Amino acid sequence: MEQATRVGNRLLAALPPADFALLAPHLRKVELRHDAVLVRSGDRIEHLSFPCSGAIALIMELPNGQTAATAVIGNDGAVGLLTALGPTRSPMTAVVRVAGTALQISPARFHAALERSAALATTVQIFTRALMTQVQHVAACNALHSVEARLARWLLHIHDRMEGCGDVLPLTQETLSELLGVRRTTVTHVVSALRASRALKSNRRGQLEIDRRRLEVVACECYKVMSRRIDRIVSQDAVRLLHAAPARNGCPPPPEFPFAKTDS
Template sequence: MEHATRVGNRLLAALPPADFALLAPHLRKVPLEHDAVLVRSGDRIEHLYFPCSGAVALIMELPNGQTAATAVIGNEGAVGFMSALGPVRMPMTAVVRVSGTALQISPARFHAALERSPALASAVQLLTKALLAQFQHVAACNALHSVEARLARWLLHIHDRSDGGDVLPLTQETLSELLGVRRTTVTHVVSALRASRAIKSSRRGQLEIDRRRLEAVACECYKVMSRRIDRIVSRDAVRLLHTAPARDNSLPPDFPFAKTDS
């Protein structure tokens, strides 16, 4: 396994070498195939995935069959990290929306390293913080902004995590799933974005975007969310992970969802 500073996942790359070495023998590079379901809502988490490239959407599924995206994760984060907190079932479905690669590890191996590494504990805190930031912004954006602005935001988030240039592998069904709207609404919104030339073309299963025009259409949430997540996983990551104090095998009292004796 490569030295931590050369790993494709930004969060793993921020770990001190000694802490990364606890994970390295157990990390396996796997492909992220387009449209692959990494874990379904309600299932036990069998693997953690640290994307090196590509994009994974977290999809909330309601009892009536409606869906909506709550977050998009790329090489700044991880999928399934909540399993580090104990045996839990996935609250959302994780679906690959842009193909790529990831580093995979079992929850047991990750938890064993977590108990020995204060830096890794801090990394889980950062992951929780970054994911909550997305959840909060997406909830507010869904309530306050137009479908057109929201679609532009999702396309920009996905484009940020794509290596395929300005052509995104997204069907109308996928866009409907992301937005939580009917396909007829998606057709209307895509047509509006084409009229403004923010979308250059929309062939079956592909969208070609004009990023500059798309940024003009997107609500302010895109830039706010991007800056906030970059700050969490870049500046904060390097500072916190390299200054994490030594501790025993128990989780610190301020660790997210830490168990207590009470």
């Protein structure tokens, strides 16, 4: 699919060319630097980010300072898409945990396109369903499964979003603590257990080398169930549905990749 190759984000790539053309002139390609905060909990959402590579964690912050991840977003999703429901403040903090790139657009530009595109409205629905599926599975998994199984699940989800980047994940103990909602001392014990099972080959400072096959054995069933359900939502069936959506704009497809250069 030519547009998917050029765009990089699965949600945007699924749009019919005429609908994508409503967004294309206003999309800006930016770098997602490791540990960069895209939006903080309680802040107004200044831009929507559609990742093309990398991984972004959605973090819930409690009044006592504790934090826990509720979802990980890669090139199958977006950050800030809740603004499609109207002006809102972010309920969570979005932090880049694996560096990459994204396409950004202002809420005003996105809303203007949304009013003219039934396919774009369907895209918002698809992402909302996928995100809710992930959040619900994470909540159930946190309540029912061991810390080792949960860490294996998170590592597999992040690895899925690092296509072609090998088996070394750039994750610190602080990040793992945040993903699991546990103290760093607990992370140390869990990482040691995964090394003993050889699901982790090494854990150099800020890097984890995984053995994916063994990691899948350690992970709870949530990983495969969640992955199947999310992939079914953001699937070729959804793509066909988007292409069948009635066009309301009559715009021609963009002649070439129209985005600005990556911000430095």
